[in-house]
Amino acid sequence: MITPILMLGAGRMGGAILEGWRRANAFAPVELMICDPDPSPPALAAALNGARLNPPQAELAEARTVVLAVKPQVWAETAAEYVPWLRADAVVVSIAAGVRAGALAKEFGGRCVARVMPTTAAAIGQGTASLYADDPAALARAHALFEPLGAVVDLTDEDQMHAATAVSGSxxxxxxxxxxxxxxxxxxxxxxxxxxxxxxxxxxxxxxxxxxxxxxxxxxxxxxxxxxxxxxxxxxxxxxxxxxxxxxxxxxxxxxxxxxxxxxx
Ligand SMILES: NC(=O)c1ccc[n+]([C@@H]2O[C@H](COP(=O)([O-])OP(=O)(O)OC[C@H]3O[C@@H](n4cnc5c(N)ncnc54)[C@H](OP(=O)(O)O)[C@@H]3O)[C@@H](O)[C@H]2O)c1
Incomplete structure (x- = not known):
């Protein structure tokens, strides 16, 4: 099961993803939980349609998929803040630029991890997402999240993420x-x-x-x-x-x- 999806950070990029999912009818808003102290307009719109915005911590354990969409500078402290509440089999999909899968898995208590470098055109279904995961199930999860938002490109080596970031992310x-x-x-x-x-x-x-x-x-x-x-x-x-x-x-x-x-x- 992919849902419920918990999005940690819903600023410019997280908001673009939420907007793209809304347009594509990819996930019902009630299947979304969003944690952000300063949510973007698409996050507020999702909340109006039934998404849970900043739900009580105990509810975070419902999430099957966690999308990490905070700035790279605060990713580790964000992970530490939420990891105690997550279920053991939650899959983490990170869009944080430059943060390696090994570091993510460590900070998220060994949970399966995928990395994605998206673009903001996801908001109009014309995004491009570069995907990397060691684990096939985590890769499949990232596909399920990003295929409704535009093109997806699988990378076979994590080091290619740097080039994907430089060419596509930027x-x-x-x-x-x-x-x-x-x-x-x-x-x-x-x-x-x-x-x-x-x-x-x-x-x-x-x-x-x-x-x-x-x-x-x-x-x-x-x-x-x-x-x-x-x-x-x-x-x-x-x-x-x-x-x-x-x-x-x-x-x-x-x-x-x-x-x-x-x-x-
Ligand atoms: N923007 C792009 O085009 C783009 C493209 C590809 C990848 N990315 C990646 O996407 C990620 C987010 O970038 P962005 O441009 O969307 O940044 P952003 O607009 O600053 O959004 C991040 C959001 O996370 C919130 N936040 C901070 N700490 C949090 C916490 N502990 N728990 C929950 N939410 C928290 C921030 O709130 P505050 O404002 O209150 O700090 C902000 O609303 C980055 O890792 C970046 O590498 C971005």
Whole structure:
């Protein structure tokens, strides 16, 4: 049994997961327990629909699945706070960046553990979740939680979680930064602010939707919109140069991987 599900911490990411489950009708709100001193709007909405918000400690023993969704800085003290109340066969699914499965299992009294690196697009059913667990039952539990929220990718080696964090966990911010930069370039090219914002945003979301719906590779889609000697080619000569996007992104991902390792200890 997966439910009841106990979510420890329901801030930005925990809230996005709750919102995604609500949209997908994945779990009945009455099957959810949420502990958070400062719950996000989706957690408050779940509570209005029947989820138990900050239930009495004795009720925590009902939970079959525990989702750890607090900041990595406070994960260990949070685990220590709740572990006395959890049932022995509860499965722990952690989304805390960088916190290793071995450390989680130790702090959660040897319970089965899965790690997940999700994205906030889970809120609209378009999340991406990287999953890792030694234990097949824990992996299956993580699948059951995250499949209603978008794509799931199984990792075979826990060390790959650092790269998944750098590429996928942090990836949405890269795209938002790209859109910001494109809007800035549009302004600099003489477009009024409103039109610059509309053109940059709609062009990128449309192109991303086309990529999602097409069987073609990104390189093929790029070639389809690049005429020899045209405007796109002129711009791509800068973007794909030796100092352009590929080396920049390699460097960005490398430093993010390094930071993930530092945070994980
Ligand atoms: N945000 C993302 O895009 C993203 C993506 C992938 C993974 N993650 C992971 O998701 C986790 C949460 O990140 P976030 O951005 O959602 O953080 P957040 O917005 O700060 O949410 C964490 C929530 O946990 C609450 N909390 C703190 N201590 C608690 C305790 N002892 N018991 C119950 N709740 C407690 C916090 O309350 P207070 O505000 O009162 O401290 C806050 O509401 C992190 O481990 C992060 O690595 C986040």
């Amino acid at each position: 990836g949405p911010a890269y795209l938002y930064a790209f859109v910001e930069a494109l809007e800035g370039a549009a302004l600099a090219a003489g477009l009024p602010r409103k039109e610059a914002a509309r053109l940059a945003r709609s062009t990128i979301t449309g192109a991303a939707a086309l990529l999602a719906q097409s069987d073609a590779e990104p390189v093929d889609l790029r070639r389809q919109v690049t005429s020899p000697g045209g405007t796109t080619e002129a711009a791509l000569n800068i973007l794909l140069s030796n100092t352009g996007l590929p080396p920049l992104l390699r460097e960005a991902v490398t430093v993010a991987v390094r930071r993930s390792k530092e945070l994980g200890g």
